[in-house]
Amino acid sequence: MSSFPSKDAIRQWITDNPGLSAKRDIAKAFGIKGDGRIELKRLLRELEGEGVVEKTMRRFHEKGVLPPVAVLQVLPPDSGGDLYARPLEEGVDDTPRILIIPKKGDPALGGGDRILARLAKVDLDDYAYEARLIRKLGSNPAKVLGVFRVSAEGGCIQPIDKGSDKEWRVSSDMTLGAKDGELVEGELVGTRRMGLPAARVLARLGDPSGPRAASLIAIHQHGIPDQFPDAVILEADRAEPVGLKGREDLRDLPLLTIDPVDARDRDDAVLAEADPDPGNPGGFILWVAIADVAHYVTPGSALDREARKRGNSTYFPDRVVPMLPDILSGDLCSLHEAVDRACLAVRMVIDAGGHKRSHRFTRGLMRSAASLNYEQVQAAIDGTPDAATAPLLEPVLRPLYAAYAALTRAREARQPLELDLPERKIVLDDDGHVTSVAFKDRLDAHRLIEEFMVLANVAAAEELIRLKRPLLFRVHEEPSPLKLDALREVAEGAGMTLAKGQVLQTSHLNRLLAQAEGTEFDELINLSTLRSMTQAYYHPENFGHFGLALRNxxxxxxxxxxxxxxxxxxxxxxxxxxxxDGLSAWDVENLEETGKLISEAERRSMAAERDTNDRYLAAYLADRVGAEFAGRVSGVQRFGLFIRLDETGADGLIPIRALGREFFHYDEGSQTLTGSETGLTLGLGQKVMVRLAEAVPVTGGLILELLSVEGATMKPAGRKSGKYQPRKPAQAAAKRRVVRRRK
Structure with a gap:
């Protein structure tokens, strides 16, 4: 160009070309080369200083106007169910409302997600921009949770994530008055240039080592919504009990609920009676009545949007984060004893072999005959009824168990996956401290309710298929060939067999589990089988349930x-x-997205519950550092061994550096670590003795030292004589497996 462009010309070009606003794009447009670039840089700085343009991510754009492509953080759905977002790029004013316009095939988005989106400015009162997803960005959280440490410049946030050594600096004007050692929630600010990334304190959460802090940390860390918006509470407060109009009267049926002793919500009630039909000798009529939540949580309501966002209730040892406000979950929707409650019920007829012959659904009004707990019911059947169960024993409880016996026969014929992995229960005192960790008993009362619920779930799926109505199936697909090969290798190493070359059925896996039952490889085979499974999810298409061996x-x-x-x-x-109040057109149109959202919410809750249990277990063991524990190898990684302690079920890590001075070769296929000098081979299922070296309640981390493997004491690596050669993992005496070092 013959003359250098003016500031007005540059500003106008930036306005007219928002997609080409990097300094090199501007230079190319005006033909600026060589030393002219220095002058261009000066003019751009002046424009930025005057507030005419601003710079984000090395691009310039008109002040108050967002660039055409930007990184956004998704906000929680508003009262109308729409998703809005705010820009995350440094220097961008976050006041413009940005509406996300989803298109078919986009991944499900939720509050806190980071996305790269294409923006279009619109002239509307409700919002200023429309955003269309380019891609969902990585899982780096926009918020951080950690312990605040004071410094001269303000402070820093140390993370509470296991294995993380990152820190975030906090300037003195962004500490929110946080004290040293306090648990805080922070938000990343700006972009990292040199040194630590920057953050500001959003909330002070108290003492991280205090009672009940473990679940609070998990709630914040995993982004679980734990406060109901005012609109949701207002809707719930307006709810009233349901009358009989339009419903079948089921109040004369002696339906009862059987739940954990500390249950607050009671979803389901059951009843069984002998079928009087002479054409069905030994058969039963089963009733399963379920709380009619749909009456209170209607499509498109504030309650509905919040429930969909939460996906499910999340359960911790010290609290529950419910899907619905307590006035519904703990009262109006809960099938409490001796009060009228709205329900959806299914009447099912089974034969003597436990096979369903027919079913009928109804919308009814019921009145529970009793609210019992599992232990109470089992005690009554075992000969020690109490005042509540004694009058129900013969007319109600014994028929339930007789029907359960029939359902058990059908289950044995169907052969669902029979994993035997005991579940641990963390018991807290009134102050929130762990008093004991024990494994939960599995009673016939538990299994009875499970079998009744499985049959009702099957009936619901079959009924909606018959009615040709859309629904969300519970899908559990069969294991991948790669995972099956890994399971087969573990089984063969233990001297057992898993069928190959045929269509996999749960019965094949059950035969493997039966081979391991009562042997030293019992837990190993159960754990390995569990890890070979795919994760269940929700989907409008029916792909069957492999684990339960059910098609619908x-x-x-x-x-x-x-x-x-x-x-x-x-x-x-x-x-x-x-x-x-049935399925709406919007529900049907967004069924697949809903399935994705609630499947992700389920995984989020599972991770939060697991992390909380880890923190409580670490707190429980913190005063036993130095003590020795028996356990088994539950996981093998390149960086070390995971050990599950027999006493508590807690998982701890033996870092690779703590195994000795030699090099350990990691074989992913056989899940082993093999010492280069001693020949020591460590793998899944081995019995070990360990010493607790470190317990960190705030992260849930346990660090262990290995003392012995299969009864053989560990010896220092590198000795010329007396090489340590214990029996190799998962290996029968009659069958030895050679672990070769990869080149």
Missing amino acids: YAHFTSPIRRYSDLIVHRALIAGHGWGS
């Missing part, structure tokens, strides 16, 4: 705590014409 399966029995079940209830209501 949907969740129907827990709408108080699972949104998936509420969708199934609405589908049944719509299919039978029971009211205007």
Whole structure:
């Protein structure tokens, strides 16, 4: 160009070309080369200083106007269910409202997600920009949770994540008055240039080592919504008990609930009686009545949007984060004893072999005959009834167990996966301190309710298929060939066999589990089988449930705590014409996205519950550092061994550096670590003795030292004589497996 452009010309070009606003793009447009670039840089700085343009991510744009492509943080859905976002780029004013416009095939988005989006400015009152997803960005959280440490410049946030050594600096004007050692929630600010990334304190959460802090940390760390918006509480407060109009009267049926002793919400009630039909000798009529949550949580309501966002209730040892406000989950929707409650019920007829012959669904009004707990019911059947169960023993409880015996025969014929992995229970005192860790008893009372619920879930799926109504199936696909090969290798190393060259069925896995039962490889084979499984999820297409060996399966029995079940209830209501609160057109259109959202919410809750248990266990063991424990190798990684302690079920890590001075070769296929000098081979299922070296309650981390393997004491690596050669992991005496070092 013959003359250098003016500032006005540069500003106008930036306005007209928002997609080409890097300094090199501007230089190319005006033909600026060589030393002219220095002058251009000066003019751009002046424009920025005057507030005419601003710079974000090395691009210039008109002041107050967002660039055409930007990194956004998704905000929680608003009262209308729409998703908005705010820009994350440094220097961008976050006041413009940005509406996310989803298109078919986009991944499900939730509050806190970071996305790269294409922006278009619009002239509307409600929002200033529309955003269309380019891609969902990585899982680096926009918020951080950690312990605040004071410094001269302000302070820093030290993370509470296991294995993380990152820190975030906090300037003195962004500490929110946080004290040294306090648990805080922070938000990343700006972009990292030199040194530590910057953050500001958003909330002070108190003493991280205090009682009940473990679940609070998990709630914040995993982004679990734990406060209900005012609009949701207002809707819940307006709810009233349901009358009989439009419902079948089931109040004369002696339905009862059987739940954990500390249960607050009671989703399901059951009843069984002998079938009087002479054509069905030894058969039973079963009733399963489920809380009619759909009556209170209607499509598109504030309650509905919040429930969909939460996906499910999340359970911790010290608290529950419910899917629905307590006035519904703990009262109006809960099937309490001797009060009228709205329900959706299914009447099922089974034969003497436990096979379902027919079913009928109804929308009814019931009155529970009793609210019992598992231990109470089992004690009554075992000969020690109490005042509540004694009058129910013969007319109600014994028929339930007789029907359960029939269902057990059908289960044995069907051969669902029979994993035997005991579940631990963390017991807290009134102050929130761990008093004991024990493994939960599995009673026939538990299994009875499970079998009744499985049959009701099957009936719901079959009914909606018959009615040709859309629904969310509970899908569990079969294991991948790669995972099966890994399981087969572990089994063969233990001297056992897993069928190969045929279509995999759960019966094949059950035969493997039966081979291991009662042997030293019992836990190893159960753990390895569990790890070979795929994760279950929700989807509008039916891909079957491999683990239960069922073709048609949907969740129907827990709408108080699972949104998936509420969708199934609405589908049944719509299919039978029971009211205007059935599945809406919006529900149907967004069914696949809903499945994704609630599947992700389920995984989020599972991770939060697991992390909380780890923290409570670490707190419980913190005063036993230096003590010795028996355990088994539960995981093998390149960086070390995971050990599950027999006493508590807690998992701890033996870092690779603590195994000795020699090099350890990691074989992913056989899941082993092999010492280069001693020949020591460590792998899944080995019995070990360990010493607790470190317990960190705030992260849930346990660091262990290895003392012995399979009864053989560890010896220092590098000795010329007396090489340590214990029996190799998962290896029968009659069958030795050679672990070769990879080149």
